[in-house]
Amino acid sequence: MPTPAPRPSFSRDFCIILVTCQSKKEAGRIASSLLKERLTACANTMPGIDSRFWWNGKVESAKEILLMLKTKRSNFKKVEKEIKRLHSYEVPEIIALPIIAGSAEYLGWIACNVK
Numbered sequence: 564m565p566t567p568a569p570r571p572s573f574s575r576d577f578c579i580i581l582v583t584c585q586s587k588k589e590a591g592r593i594a595s596s597l598l599k600e601r602l603t604a605c606a607n608t609m610p611g612i613d614s615r616f617w618w619n620g621k622v623e624s625a626k627e628i629l630l631m632l633k634t635k636r637s638n639f640k641k642v643e644k645e646i647k648r649l650h651s652y653e654v655p656e657i658i659a660l661p662i663i664a665g666s667a668e669y670l671g672w673i674a675c676n677v678k
Contacts, residue, residue, distance in 0.1 A: 577662040577673055580632040580642055583614060585651055590628040593649050597632060602642050604676035607631040634677050636661070 580603075584590040587610060594606035609629040616623055634642060636659070643657050662670070 574662050574665045574670055576636055577665070577670055578634060578636045578639065578659045579662060580634065580639070581656065581658045581660065582630040582632070582646055582650075583612060583627040583656045584630055585625070585627060587628050589649075589651060590630045593646055594630060594632070596645055596649060597642060600641075600645065601676065601678045602638050602645065603632040603634040604673040605633040633662075633673055635674070638677060 582590075582593065584593065587608065590608045594603075594608065597603040598606060607630070609631065612627040612629045614625050614627045616625075632642065639659050646655060646657055
């Protein structure tokens with residue numbers, strides 16, 4: 564029988580990072596880099612996001628891809644740095660949301676798959 568993954572003591576040790584990207588290609592490039600470096604355990608892309616926002620004094624709109632990343636909160640600064648390095652936007656959306664609860668098995672899986 565395989566050894567179970569270690570169980571993290573607190574779900575608040577983990578977060579979901581949201582990033583909007585201008586294209587599927589850009590989102591894929593960012594996700595692949597973060598996964599390769601083991602900074603995130605999972606990356607989901609959600610196409611068809613209709614964004615409206617203030618930029619340079621006026622309301623703009625864009626079709627974007629939402630990238631949803633699961634990682635340890637302690638990795639946030641490294642993830643942020645890599646996103647900024649690869650992202651085409653001058654000010655990319657990089658927002659971390661705490662995971663306030665989650666299955667012990669899933670959170671253990673995240674813990675085992677990131678640095």
